[in-house]
Amino acid sequence: MVVCLLTGYVWLLVGGVIWLVAGDLGASIAVYDAVLPAVFLGFVMSMIFGHAPVVVPAVMRVRLPYRGWFYAHVALLHVSLLVRVVLGDALGLTARWRVGGVGTELAILLFLGASIMAVVRARRAAPVPPQVRAQAAEETR
Secondary structure, eight states: OHHHHHHHHHHHHHHHHHHHHHOOGGGOHHHHHHHHIIIIIIIHHHHHHHHHHHHHHHHHOOOOOOOGGGHHHHHHHHHHHHIIIIIIIITOOHHHHHHHHHHHHHHHHHHHHHHHHHHHHHHHHSOOOHHHHHHHHHHHO
């Protein structure tokens, strides 16, 4: 959670600095395209990734235990954003910009898949409490 929050704040800072230095976002498409992903993908998606293990169980009443492989989608998101913003927008390399964009999409899909898989595994591994087992046995009689 801390990794997601800290990297999210770094992306918010990056977007803010670019915006501050550039001034008018409408003056250049590269500046506009660098700020939006930094804020809306770097910051917002990092916050979603970081808060999901707390929010999902509270809202959906399912367990979402932390798994070490949750770092995969976090790392993919930030590496893809670096490729997109630094190599794509700052250096004007269109192919890198596209690779970074596809990478961020894959990171979001990987996050969804990893979260669903963690919930399913947690449900399979959770032992049935004795009270629930006794109640189910009484209901079947």
